[in-house]
Amino acid sequence: MARAQFLIPAAVALAGVALSSLFVVDEREKALVLQFGQVKQIKTDPGLGFKLPLIQEVVTYDDRILSLPTNPLEVTPLDDRRLVVDAFARWRIVDLVKFREAVGAGGETIAKSRLDGILNNAIREVLGSVPSTAVLSNDRTPLMNRIRDLSKREAAALGIDVVDVRLTRTDLPTQNLSATYDRMRAEREREAADERARGGEAAQRVRAQAERTVVEVTSEARKEAEIIRGQADAEANRVYAEAYGKDPSFFAFTRALQFYAESMKPGSSSLVTQPDSVYFDYDRFLKSIGETR
Template sequence: MAKAPFLIPAVAIVAAVGLSSLFVVDEREKALVLQFGQVKQIKTDPGLGFKLPLIQEVVTYDDRILSLPTRPLEVTPLDDRRLVVDAFARWRIVDLVRFREAVGVGGETVAKSRLDGILNNAIREVLGSVPSTAVLSDDRTPLMNRIRDLARREAAALGIDVIDVRLTRTDLPEQNLSATYDRMRAEREREAADERARGGEAAQRVRATADRTVVEVTSEARKQAEIIRGEADAEANRVYAEAYGKDPQFFAFTRGLQFYTESMKPGSSSLVTQPDSVYFDYDRFLESIGERRAPTQ
Protein backbone atom coordinates (compact mmCIF):
# COMPACT_ATOMS: atom_id res chain seq x y z
CA MET A 1 0.00 0.00 0.00
CA ALA A 2 2.98 2.28 0.56
CA LYS A 3 3.94 2.07 -3.13
CA ALA A 4 0.57 3.43 -4.32
CA PRO A 5 1.49 7.12 -3.92
CA PHE A 6 4.54 6.63 -6.20
CA LEU A 7 2.64 4.60 -8.82
CA ILE A 8 0.35 7.41 -9.94
CA PRO A 9 3.16 9.87 -10.75
CA ALA A 10 5.03 7.14 -12.59
CA VAL A 11 2.00 6.31 -14.70
CA ALA A 12 1.48 9.99 -15.41
CA ILE A 13 5.10 10.37 -16.51
CA VAL A 14 4.87 7.31 -18.77
CA ALA A 15 1.63 8.59 -20.27
CA ALA A 16 3.16 12.03 -20.87
CA VAL A 17 6.21 10.47 -22.51
CA GLY A 18 3.99 8.25 -24.66
CA LEU A 19 1.86 11.16 -25.76
CA SER A 20 4.91 13.27 -26.55
CA SER A 21 6.09 10.55 -28.93
CA LEU A 22 2.94 10.91 -31.01
CA PHE A 23 2.20 13.65 -33.56
CA VAL A 24 -0.57 14.20 -36.09
CA VAL A 25 -0.05 15.41 -39.66
CA ASP A 26 -2.99 17.29 -41.21
CA GLU A 27 -4.01 16.43 -44.78
CA ARG A 28 -2.97 19.94 -45.81
CA GLU A 29 0.56 19.53 -44.42
CA LYS A 30 3.82 17.65 -44.70
CA ALA A 31 6.14 17.05 -41.75
CA LEU A 32 9.82 16.50 -41.01
CA VAL A 33 11.07 14.76 -37.89
CA LEU A 34 14.33 16.40 -36.82
CA GLN A 35 16.92 15.23 -34.34
CA PHE A 36 19.40 17.89 -33.36
CA GLY A 37 18.65 19.67 -36.63
CA GLN A 38 19.14 16.59 -38.79
CA VAL A 39 16.25 15.10 -40.78
CA LYS A 40 15.38 11.66 -39.44
CA GLN A 41 11.93 11.09 -40.89
CA ILE A 42 9.69 12.50 -43.65
CA LYS A 43 5.96 12.33 -43.12
CA THR A 44 3.99 13.16 -46.28
CA ASP A 45 0.82 11.18 -45.62
CA PRO A 46 -1.81 12.57 -43.25
CA GLY A 47 -2.36 10.70 -40.01
CA LEU A 48 -0.59 9.68 -36.83
CA GLY A 49 3.23 9.63 -36.57
CA PHE A 50 5.82 8.65 -33.99
CA LYS A 51 9.03 10.25 -32.80
CA LEU A 52 11.44 9.99 -29.94
CA PRO A 53 10.23 12.16 -27.09
CA LEU A 54 12.41 15.02 -25.93
CA ILE A 55 15.09 14.22 -28.54
CA GLN A 56 13.22 14.66 -31.77
CA GLU A 57 10.97 17.49 -32.92
CA VAL A 58 8.38 17.80 -35.69
CA VAL A 59 8.30 20.65 -38.20
CA THR A 60 5.27 20.96 -40.52
CA TYR A 61 5.01 22.76 -43.88
CA ASP A 62 2.03 23.66 -45.99
CA ASP A 63 1.38 21.08 -48.71
CA ARG A 64 -1.09 23.25 -50.65
CA ILE A 65 -0.46 25.43 -53.69
CA LEU A 66 0.57 28.82 -52.33
CA SER A 67 0.34 32.28 -53.84
CA LEU A 68 3.04 34.93 -53.96
CA PRO A 69 2.26 38.43 -55.31
CA THR A 70 5.34 40.40 -56.34
CA ARG A 71 6.08 44.02 -55.60
CA PRO A 72 5.61 46.57 -58.44
CA LEU A 73 8.72 46.26 -60.57
CA GLU A 74 10.13 48.64 -63.20
CA VAL A 75 11.52 46.93 -66.29
CA THR A 76 13.12 48.27 -69.46
CA PRO A 77 12.20 46.40 -72.68
CA LEU A 78 14.31 46.42 -75.83
CA ASP A 79 12.96 49.78 -77.02
CA ASP A 80 14.00 51.48 -73.73
CA ARG A 81 10.41 52.25 -72.82
CA ARG A 82 10.13 51.82 -69.06
CA LEU A 83 7.19 49.84 -67.73
CA VAL A 84 5.80 49.02 -64.28
CA VAL A 85 4.93 45.34 -63.90
CA ASP A 86 3.00 43.44 -61.23
CA ALA A 87 2.87 39.65 -61.17
CA PHE A 88 1.94 36.74 -58.95
CA ALA A 89 3.16 33.16 -58.79
CA ARG A 90 1.63 29.85 -57.72
CA TRP A 91 4.15 27.60 -56.03
CA ARG A 92 4.39 24.47 -53.91
CA ILE A 93 6.92 22.72 -51.69
CA VAL A 94 7.90 19.46 -53.40
CA ASP A 95 11.18 18.47 -51.69
CA LEU A 96 10.99 18.83 -47.91
CA VAL A 97 14.63 17.98 -47.22
CA ARG A 98 15.99 20.40 -49.79
CA PHE A 99 13.51 23.03 -48.66
CA ARG A 100 14.64 22.68 -45.05
CA GLU A 101 18.29 22.88 -46.00
CA ALA A 102 17.70 25.97 -48.15
CA VAL A 103 15.52 28.06 -45.83
CA GLY A 104 16.47 26.70 -42.42
CA VAL A 105 14.26 27.64 -39.51
CA GLY A 106 12.80 30.57 -41.45
CA GLY A 107 10.45 28.23 -43.29
CA GLU A 108 7.91 29.66 -45.69
CA THR A 109 8.67 33.29 -44.80
CA VAL A 110 12.27 32.98 -45.98
CA ALA A 111 11.13 30.92 -48.98
CA LYS A 112 8.75 33.67 -50.11
CA SER A 113 11.46 36.30 -49.81
CA ARG A 114 13.93 34.26 -51.89
CA LEU A 115 11.27 33.28 -54.41
CA ASP A 116 10.31 36.95 -54.81
CA GLY A 117 13.90 37.74 -55.84
CA ILE A 118 13.92 34.82 -58.28
CA LEU A 119 10.69 36.03 -59.89
CA ASN A 120 11.91 39.62 -60.17
CA ASN A 121 15.10 38.47 -61.90
CA ALA A 122 13.14 36.24 -64.28
CA ILE A 123 10.70 39.05 -65.11
CA ARG A 124 13.51 41.50 -65.84
CA GLU A 125 15.39 38.99 -67.98
CA VAL A 126 12.40 37.93 -70.09
CA LEU A 127 10.72 41.31 -70.51
CA GLY A 128 14.03 42.98 -71.17
CA SER A 129 14.51 40.78 -74.25
CA VAL A 130 11.31 41.87 -76.06
CA PRO A 131 9.88 45.24 -77.20
CA SER A 132 7.29 47.02 -75.08
CA THR A 133 4.56 46.29 -77.64
CA ALA A 134 4.87 42.58 -76.83
CA VAL A 135 4.59 43.30 -73.10
CA LEU A 136 1.55 45.56 -73.56
CA SER A 137 -0.22 43.24 -76.00
CA ASP A 138 -3.35 41.26 -75.09
CA ASP A 139 -1.67 37.87 -75.51
CA ARG A 140 1.23 37.65 -73.05
CA THR A 141 1.00 33.91 -72.49
CA PRO A 142 4.36 33.06 -74.18
CA LEU A 143 6.13 35.67 -72.02
CA MET A 144 4.52 34.37 -68.82
CA ASN A 145 5.47 30.80 -69.72
CA ARG A 146 9.09 31.86 -70.26
CA ILE A 147 9.12 33.63 -66.89
CA ARG A 148 7.62 30.55 -65.22
CA ASP A 149 10.16 28.17 -66.75
CA LEU A 150 13.10 30.39 -65.80
CA ALA A 151 11.83 30.83 -62.23
CA ARG A 152 11.14 27.09 -61.96
CA ARG A 153 14.74 26.23 -62.78
CA GLU A 154 16.03 28.68 -60.19
CA ALA A 155 13.53 27.69 -57.49
CA ALA A 156 14.31 23.98 -57.83
CA ALA A 157 17.32 24.53 -55.58
CA LEU A 158 14.89 25.56 -52.83
CA GLY A 159 12.80 22.40 -53.15
CA ILE A 160 10.01 24.52 -54.67
CA ASP A 161 8.05 23.97 -57.87
CA VAL A 162 6.78 27.16 -59.55
CA ILE A 163 3.46 26.08 -61.04
CA ASP A 164 2.38 29.27 -62.77
CA VAL A 165 3.31 32.93 -63.19
CA ARG A 166 0.86 35.62 -64.29
CA LEU A 167 1.42 39.27 -65.17
CA THR A 168 -1.39 41.22 -63.54
CA ARG A 169 -0.44 44.77 -64.57
CA THR A 170 1.82 46.26 -67.22
CA ASP A 171 1.64 50.06 -67.21
CA LEU A 172 3.81 53.04 -67.88
CA PRO A 173 5.34 54.87 -64.89
CA GLU A 174 3.29 57.80 -63.65
CA GLN A 175 5.84 60.35 -64.87
CA ASN A 176 5.59 58.96 -68.41
CA LEU A 177 1.81 58.62 -68.63
CA SER A 178 1.13 62.27 -69.43
CA ALA A 179 3.72 62.40 -72.20
CA THR A 180 2.50 59.12 -73.61
CA TYR A 181 -1.12 60.25 -73.60
CA ASP A 182 -0.14 63.50 -75.31
CA ARG A 183 1.77 61.57 -77.97
CA MET A 184 -1.14 59.18 -78.48
CA ARG A 185 -3.55 62.12 -78.73
CA ALA A 186 -1.32 63.84 -81.30
CA GLU A 187 -1.09 60.64 -83.34
CA ARG A 188 -4.86 60.23 -83.29
CA GLU A 189 -5.39 63.86 -84.27
CA ARG A 190 -2.93 63.47 -87.15
CA GLU A 191 -4.73 60.33 -88.31
CA ALA A 192 -8.07 62.14 -88.05
CA ALA A 193 -6.71 65.07 -90.10
CA ASP A 194 -5.43 62.64 -92.72
CA GLU A 195 -8.80 60.91 -92.85
CA ARG A 196 -10.60 64.26 -93.19
CA ALA A 197 -8.22 65.32 -95.97
CA ARG A 198 -8.73 62.06 -97.82
CA GLY A 199 -12.49 62.39 -97.33
CA GLY A 200 -12.46 65.97 -98.65
CA GLU A 201 -10.43 64.90 -101.67
CA ALA A 202 -12.84 62.05 -102.37
CA ALA A 203 -15.80 64.41 -101.96
CA GLN A 204 -14.23 66.85 -104.43
CA ARG A 205 -13.77 64.06 -106.94
CA VAL A 206 -17.38 62.95 -106.49
CA ARG A 207 -18.67 66.52 -106.87
CA ALA A 208 -16.52 67.13 -109.95
CA THR A 209 -17.75 63.89 -111.50
CA ALA A 210 -21.34 64.80 -110.66
CA ASP A 211 -20.95 68.32 -112.11
CA ARG A 212 -19.40 66.94 -115.29
CA THR A 213 -22.19 64.40 -115.57
CA VAL A 214 -24.80 67.15 -115.09
CA VAL A 215 -23.20 69.24 -117.85
CA GLU A 216 -22.97 66.26 -120.19
CA VAL A 217 -26.55 65.16 -119.54
CA THR A 218 -27.87 68.74 -119.84
CA SER A 219 -25.96 69.33 -123.06
CA GLU A 220 -27.18 66.08 -124.51
CA ALA A 221 -30.75 66.92 -123.46
CA ARG A 222 -30.53 70.37 -125.02
CA LYS A 223 -29.12 68.91 -128.22
CA GLN A 224 -31.92 66.37 -128.37
CA ALA A 225 -34.46 69.13 -127.59
CA GLU A 226 -33.11 71.30 -130.40
CA ILE A 227 -33.21 68.37 -132.77
CA ILE A 228 -36.77 67.53 -131.78
CA ARG A 229 -37.78 71.22 -131.96
CA GLY A 230 -36.23 71.55 -135.40
CA GLU A 231 -37.91 68.42 -136.60
CA ALA A 232 -41.22 69.66 -135.16
CA ASP A 233 -40.82 73.06 -136.83
CA ALA A 234 -40.00 71.37 -140.12
CA GLU A 235 -43.03 69.14 -139.73
CA ALA A 236 -45.18 72.16 -138.86
CA ASN A 237 -43.91 74.08 -141.87
CA ARG A 238 -44.58 71.07 -144.02
CA VAL A 239 -48.11 70.84 -142.69
CA TYR A 240 -48.59 74.59 -143.17
CA ALA A 241 -47.27 74.35 -146.71
CA GLU A 242 -49.59 71.51 -147.54
CA ALA A 243 -52.50 73.38 -145.99
CA TYR A 244 -51.65 76.54 -147.93
CA GLY A 245 -51.43 74.57 -151.15
CA LYS A 246 -54.79 72.95 -150.55
CA ASP A 247 -56.73 76.04 -149.42
CA PRO A 248 -54.80 79.33 -149.39
CA GLN A 249 -57.86 81.26 -148.22
CA PHE A 250 -58.31 79.07 -145.12
CA PHE A 251 -54.59 79.22 -144.45
CA ALA A 252 -54.66 83.00 -144.60
CA PHE A 253 -57.63 82.98 -142.26
CA THR A 254 -55.87 80.82 -139.67
CA ARG A 255 -52.72 82.95 -139.91
CA GLY A 256 -54.81 86.02 -139.23
CA LEU A 257 -56.46 84.42 -136.25
CA GLN A 258 -53.07 83.35 -134.92
CA PHE A 259 -51.79 86.91 -135.24
CA TYR A 260 -54.83 88.28 -133.42
CA THR A 261 -54.41 85.64 -130.69
CA GLU A 262 -50.72 86.36 -130.13
CA SER A 263 -51.21 90.13 -130.11
CA MET A 264 -54.06 90.03 -127.63
CA LYS A 265 -52.45 87.84 -124.97
CA PRO A 266 -52.55 89.13 -121.39
CA GLY A 267 -49.50 91.19 -120.64
CA SER A 268 -48.85 92.14 -124.29
CA SER A 269 -48.22 95.71 -125.32
CA SER A 270 -51.24 98.02 -125.57
CA LEU A 271 -52.51 98.80 -129.05
CA VAL A 272 -53.74 102.33 -129.76
CA THR A 273 -55.35 102.75 -133.21
CA GLN A 274 -58.21 104.38 -135.06
CA PRO A 275 -61.47 102.58 -135.79
CA ASP A 276 -60.75 102.54 -139.49
CA SER A 277 -57.32 101.06 -138.89
CA VAL A 278 -56.18 98.20 -141.02
CA TYR A 279 -56.11 96.14 -137.86
CA PHE A 280 -59.93 95.95 -137.92
CA ASP A 281 -60.25 95.47 -141.69
CA TYR A 282 -59.72 91.81 -142.27
CA ASP A 283 -58.96 92.00 -146.00
CA ARG A 284 -56.59 94.93 -145.63
CA PHE A 285 -55.00 93.27 -142.60
CA LEU A 286 -54.22 90.13 -144.57
CA GLU A 287 -52.63 92.24 -147.28
CA SER A 288 -50.57 94.08 -144.68
CA ILE A 289 -49.09 90.87 -143.29
CA GLY A 290 -48.37 89.53 -146.71
CA GLU A 291 -51.34 87.29 -147.16
CA ARG A 292 -53.64 87.67 -150.16
CA ARG A 293 -57.22 86.67 -149.96
CA ALA A 294 -58.14 84.50 -152.85
CA PRO A 295 -60.75 86.07 -155.17
CA THR A 296 -64.15 84.55 -154.80
CA GLN A 297 -65.63 82.87 -157.83
Protein backbone atom coordinates in the same frame (compact mmCIF):
# COMPACT_ATOMS: atom_id res chain seq x y z
CA MET B 1 6.37 0.81 1.07
CA ALA B 2 9.52 2.82 0.40
CA ARG B 3 10.07 0.88 -2.78
CA ALA B 4 6.56 1.72 -4.00
CA GLN B 5 7.18 5.36 -3.32
CA PHE B 6 10.29 5.20 -5.54
CA LEU B 7 8.63 3.32 -8.38
CA ILE B 8 5.73 5.73 -8.82
CA PRO B 9 7.86 8.82 -9.64
CA ALA B 10 10.08 6.68 -11.86
CA ALA B 11 7.06 5.44 -13.75
CA VAL B 12 5.78 8.98 -14.16
CA ALA B 13 9.17 10.10 -15.40
CA LEU B 14 9.38 7.23 -17.85
CA ALA B 15 5.89 8.00 -19.10
CA GLY B 16 6.84 11.64 -19.58
CA VAL B 17 9.95 10.64 -21.49
CA ALA B 18 7.96 8.23 -23.60
CA LEU B 19 5.38 10.86 -24.41
CA SER B 20 8.04 13.44 -25.27
CA SER B 21 9.52 11.00 -27.75
CA LEU B 22 6.25 10.88 -29.70
CA PHE B 23 5.08 13.44 -32.22
CA VAL B 24 2.16 13.62 -34.63
CA VAL B 25 2.36 14.71 -38.26
CA ASP B 26 -0.84 16.14 -39.74
CA GLU B 27 -1.88 15.07 -43.27
CA ARG B 28 -1.32 18.67 -44.39
CA GLU B 29 2.27 18.73 -43.13
CA LYS B 30 5.73 17.26 -43.50
CA ALA B 31 8.22 17.07 -40.66
CA LEU B 32 11.97 17.00 -40.04
CA VAL B 33 13.59 15.55 -36.95
CA LEU B 34 16.67 17.63 -36.09
CA GLN B 35 19.50 16.85 -33.73
CA PHE B 36 21.69 19.82 -32.95
CA GLY B 37 20.57 21.41 -36.21
CA GLN B 38 21.30 18.33 -38.35
CA VAL B 39 18.55 16.44 -40.13
CA LYS B 40 18.15 12.97 -38.66
CA GLN B 41 14.75 11.93 -39.91
CA ILE B 42 12.24 12.96 -42.59
CA LYS B 43 8.59 12.32 -41.89
CA THR B 44 6.36 12.79 -44.94
CA ASP B 45 3.49 10.45 -44.07
CA PRO B 46 0.80 11.52 -41.62
CA GLY B 47 0.64 9.76 -38.26
CA LEU B 48 2.85 9.14 -35.21
CA GLY B 49 6.59 9.60 -35.25
CA PHE B 50 9.38 9.00 -32.73
CA LYS B 51 12.37 11.07 -31.73
CA LEU B 52 14.94 11.06 -28.98
CA PRO B 53 13.71 13.10 -26.07
CA LEU B 54 15.54 16.27 -25.09
CA ILE B 55 18.23 16.09 -27.80
CA GLN B 56 16.02 15.97 -30.89
CA GLU B 57 13.37 18.41 -32.08
CA VAL B 58 10.63 18.27 -34.72
CA VAL B 59 10.07 21.01 -37.29
CA THR B 60 6.94 20.86 -39.44
CA TYR B 61 6.30 22.48 -42.82
CA ASP B 62 3.12 22.95 -44.84
CA ASP B 63 2.72 20.26 -47.49
CA ARG B 64 -0.05 22.08 -49.38
CA ILE B 65 0.24 24.26 -52.49
CA LEU B 66 0.84 27.79 -51.21
CA SER B 67 0.28 31.16 -52.88
CA LEU B 68 2.60 34.14 -53.11
CA PRO B 69 1.33 37.48 -54.50
CA THR B 70 4.04 39.85 -55.68
CA ASN B 71 4.20 43.58 -55.08
CA PRO B 72 3.54 45.86 -58.10
CA LEU B 73 6.64 45.70 -60.28
CA GLU B 74 7.68 48.16 -62.98
CA VAL B 75 9.18 46.54 -66.07
CA THR B 76 10.50 47.89 -69.38
CA PRO B 77 9.66 45.83 -72.50
CA LEU B 78 11.63 45.95 -75.74
CA ASP B 79 9.92 49.10 -76.98
CA ASP B 80 10.91 51.05 -73.81
CA ARG B 81 7.29 51.48 -72.82
CA ARG B 82 7.22 51.06 -69.06
CA LEU B 83 4.54 48.86 -67.51
CA VAL B 84 3.38 48.05 -63.98
CA VAL B 85 2.88 44.31 -63.44
CA ASP B 86 1.25 42.33 -60.62
CA ALA B 87 1.59 38.55 -60.41
CA PHE B 88 1.04 35.65 -58.07
CA ALA B 89 2.70 32.25 -57.86
CA ARG B 90 1.54 28.86 -56.64
CA TRP B 91 4.33 26.85 -54.98
CA ARG B 92 5.02 23.97 -52.63
CA ILE B 93 7.89 22.46 -50.66
CA VAL B 94 9.13 19.28 -52.36
CA ASP B 95 12.58 18.70 -50.79
CA LEU B 96 12.59 19.23 -47.01
CA VAL B 97 16.34 18.87 -46.62
CA LYS B 98 17.17 21.43 -49.31
CA PHE B 99 14.48 23.71 -47.96
CA ARG B 100 15.86 23.55 -44.41
CA GLU B 101 19.42 24.13 -45.61
CA ALA B 102 18.35 27.08 -47.76
CA VAL B 103 16.08 28.96 -45.36
CA GLY B 104 17.26 27.74 -41.97
CA ALA B 105 15.06 28.45 -39.02
CA GLY B 106 13.26 31.23 -40.95
CA GLY B 107 11.02 28.67 -42.60
CA GLU B 108 8.28 29.81 -44.95
CA THR B 109 8.81 33.52 -44.19
CA ILE B 110 12.37 33.45 -45.55
CA ALA B 111 11.27 31.16 -48.39
CA LYS B 112 8.59 33.64 -49.52
CA SER B 113 11.08 36.50 -49.44
CA ARG B 114 13.61 34.63 -51.57
CA LEU B 115 10.93 33.30 -53.92
CA ASP B 116 9.60 36.84 -54.37
CA GLY B 117 13.04 37.92 -55.59
CA ILE B 118 13.20 34.95 -57.98
CA LEU B 119 9.78 35.81 -59.42
CA ASN B 120 10.64 39.48 -59.86
CA ASN B 121 13.84 38.63 -61.72
CA ALA B 122 12.02 36.13 -63.96
CA ILE B 123 9.24 38.63 -64.72
CA ARG B 124 11.76 41.34 -65.65
CA GLU B 125 13.78 38.97 -67.83
CA VAL B 126 10.81 37.52 -69.73
CA LEU B 127 8.77 40.70 -70.17
CA GLY B 128 11.89 42.69 -71.04
CA SER B 129 12.45 40.43 -74.07
CA VAL B 130 9.11 41.15 -75.76
CA PRO B 131 7.30 44.33 -76.92
CA SER B 132 4.65 45.89 -74.71
CA THR B 133 1.90 44.83 -77.14
CA ALA B 134 2.60 41.19 -76.26
CA VAL B 135 2.39 41.96 -72.54
CA LEU B 136 -0.86 43.92 -72.93
CA SER B 137 -2.51 41.35 -75.19
CA ASN B 138 -5.34 39.09 -74.05
CA ASP B 139 -3.32 35.90 -74.49
CA ARG B 140 -0.33 36.06 -72.14
CA THR B 141 -0.16 32.31 -71.48
CA PRO B 142 3.19 31.77 -73.29
CA LEU B 143 4.76 34.58 -71.27
CA MET B 144 3.43 33.22 -67.97
CA ASN B 145 4.71 29.73 -68.83
CA ARG B 146 8.17 31.13 -69.53
CA ILE B 147 8.15 32.98 -66.19
CA ARG B 148 7.02 29.81 -64.42
CA ASP B 149 9.72 27.65 -66.01
CA LEU B 150 12.46 30.16 -65.25
CA SER B 151 11.29 30.53 -61.65
CA LYS B 152 11.03 26.74 -61.29
CA ARG B 153 14.68 26.30 -62.24
CA GLU B 154 15.86 28.96 -59.81
CA ALA B 155 13.61 27.83 -56.96
CA ALA B 156 14.73 24.19 -57.21
CA ALA B 157 17.83 25.08 -55.16
CA LEU B 158 15.49 26.04 -52.31
CA GLY B 159 13.68 22.70 -52.41
CA ILE B 160 10.62 24.51 -53.84
CA ASP B 161 8.55 23.65 -56.90
CA VAL B 162 6.84 26.59 -58.63
CA VAL B 163 3.55 25.12 -59.82
CA ASP B 164 2.12 28.12 -61.65
CA VAL B 165 2.61 31.84 -62.25
CA ARG B 166 -0.14 34.24 -63.31
CA LEU B 167 0.02 37.87 -64.37
CA THR B 168 -2.94 39.58 -62.69
CA ARG B 169 -2.41 43.17 -63.87
CA THR B 170 -0.41 44.78 -66.66
CA ASP B 171 -0.99 48.52 -66.83
CA LEU B 172 0.83 51.69 -67.73
CA PRO B 173 2.28 53.74 -64.87
CA THR B 174 -0.01 56.52 -63.68
CA GLN B 175 2.29 59.25 -64.96
CA ASN B 176 2.23 57.72 -68.45
CA LEU B 177 -1.52 57.25 -68.75
CA SER B 178 -2.26 60.86 -69.72
CA ALA B 179 0.39 60.90 -72.44
CA THR B 180 -0.81 57.54 -73.73
CA TYR B 181 -4.43 58.67 -73.85
CA ASP B 182 -3.39 61.85 -75.67
CA ARG B 183 -1.46 59.81 -78.21
CA MET B 184 -4.39 57.43 -78.70
CA ARG B 185 -6.75 60.40 -79.11
CA ALA B 186 -4.41 61.99 -81.68
CA GLU B 187 -4.23 58.71 -83.61
CA ARG B 188 -8.02 58.38 -83.66
CA GLU B 189 -8.42 62.00 -84.76
CA ARG B 190 -5.91 61.42 -87.56
CA GLU B 191 -7.80 58.31 -88.67
CA ALA B 192 -11.07 60.28 -88.57
CA ALA B 193 -9.50 63.07 -90.66
CA ASP B 194 -8.28 60.49 -93.19
CA GLU B 195 -11.75 58.96 -93.37
CA ARG B 196 -13.33 62.38 -93.86
CA ALA B 197 -10.81 63.22 -96.58
CA ARG B 198 -11.51 59.94 -98.38
CA GLY B 199 -15.25 60.55 -98.01
CA GLY B 200 -14.91 64.07 -99.39
CA GLU B 201 -12.89 62.79 -102.34
CA ALA B 202 -15.49 60.11 -103.08
CA ALA B 203 -18.29 62.68 -102.78
CA GLN B 204 -16.46 64.99 -105.18
CA ARG B 205 -16.12 62.18 -107.71
CA VAL B 206 -19.82 61.35 -107.43
CA ARG B 207 -20.75 65.03 -107.70
CA ALA B 208 -18.55 65.53 -110.77
CA GLN B 209 -19.99 62.41 -112.41
CA ALA B 210 -23.53 63.63 -111.67
CA GLU B 211 -22.79 67.06 -113.12
CA ARG B 212 -21.28 65.48 -116.20
CA THR B 213 -24.33 63.27 -116.59
CA VAL B 214 -26.61 66.32 -116.25
CA VAL B 215 -24.67 68.17 -118.95
CA GLU B 216 -24.74 65.16 -121.27
CA VAL B 217 -28.46 64.53 -120.74
CA THR B 218 -29.28 68.24 -121.12
CA SER B 219 -27.22 68.53 -124.27
CA GLU B 220 -28.82 65.45 -125.75
CA ALA B 221 -32.29 66.77 -124.85
CA ARG B 222 -31.55 70.15 -126.39
CA LYS B 223 -30.22 68.46 -129.50
CA GLU B 224 -33.37 66.36 -129.83
CA ALA B 225 -35.53 69.44 -129.11
CA GLU B 226 -33.77 71.44 -131.85
CA ILE B 227 -34.22 68.57 -134.29
CA ILE B 228 -37.90 68.27 -133.44
CA ARG B 229 -38.37 72.06 -133.59
CA GLY B 230 -36.64 72.21 -136.96
CA GLN B 231 -38.77 69.38 -138.28
CA ALA B 232 -41.91 71.11 -136.94
CA ASP B 233 -40.92 74.43 -138.52
CA ALA B 234 -40.23 72.69 -141.80
CA GLU B 235 -43.63 70.99 -141.65
CA ALA B 236 -45.30 74.29 -140.76
CA ASN B 237 -43.62 76.05 -143.65
CA ARG B 238 -44.67 73.25 -145.96
CA VAL B 239 -48.27 73.57 -144.79
CA TYR B 240 -48.13 77.34 -145.13
CA ALA B 241 -46.67 77.00 -148.64
CA GLU B 242 -49.38 74.62 -149.70
CA ALA B 243 -52.07 76.89 -148.20
CA TYR B 244 -50.66 79.93 -149.96
CA GLY B 245 -50.61 78.08 -153.25
CA LYS B 246 -54.27 77.07 -152.89
CA ASP B 247 -55.73 80.38 -151.59
CA PRO B 248 -53.35 83.34 -151.28
CA SER B 249 -56.01 85.67 -149.85
CA PHE B 250 -56.92 83.24 -147.06
CA PHE B 251 -53.25 82.77 -146.29
CA ALA B 252 -52.78 86.54 -146.06
CA PHE B 253 -55.82 86.74 -143.79
CA THR B 254 -54.47 84.13 -141.35
CA ARG B 255 -51.07 85.81 -141.37
CA ALA B 256 -52.67 89.11 -140.50
CA LEU B 257 -54.61 87.59 -137.63
CA GLN B 258 -51.44 85.92 -136.38
CA PHE B 259 -49.53 89.22 -136.57
CA TYR B 260 -52.29 91.08 -134.70
CA ALA B 261 -52.43 88.39 -132.02
CA GLU B 262 -48.67 88.42 -131.51
CA SER B 263 -48.41 92.21 -131.41
CA MET B 264 -51.26 92.62 -128.96
CA LYS B 265 -50.09 90.11 -126.33
CA PRO B 266 -49.98 91.46 -122.76
CA GLY B 267 -46.52 92.63 -121.81
CA SER B 268 -45.29 92.92 -125.40
CA SER B 269 -43.37 95.93 -126.67
CA SER B 270 -45.23 99.20 -127.28
CA LEU B 271 -46.19 100.05 -130.85
CA VAL B 272 -45.70 103.67 -131.88
CA THR B 273 -47.21 104.54 -135.27
CA GLN B 274 -49.30 107.14 -137.06
CA PRO B 275 -53.09 106.95 -137.27
CA ASP B 276 -52.95 106.44 -141.03
CA SER B 277 -50.46 103.57 -140.66
CA VAL B 278 -50.89 100.42 -142.65
CA TYR B 279 -51.35 98.62 -139.31
CA PHE B 280 -54.82 100.18 -138.92
CA ASP B 281 -55.87 99.71 -142.57
CA TYR B 282 -56.79 96.05 -142.94
CA ASP B 283 -56.89 96.04 -146.77
CA ARG B 284 -53.60 97.77 -147.17
CA PHE B 285 -52.16 95.55 -144.35
CA LEU B 286 -53.25 92.40 -146.18
CA LYS B 287 -51.76 93.71 -149.40
CA SER B 288 -48.45 94.48 -147.65
CA ILE B 289 -48.37 90.96 -146.17
CA GLY B 290 -49.03 89.50 -149.56
CA GLU B 291 -46.22 91.56 -151.08
CA THR B 292 -43.92 90.57 -148.24
CA ARG B 293 -44.81 86.95 -148.70
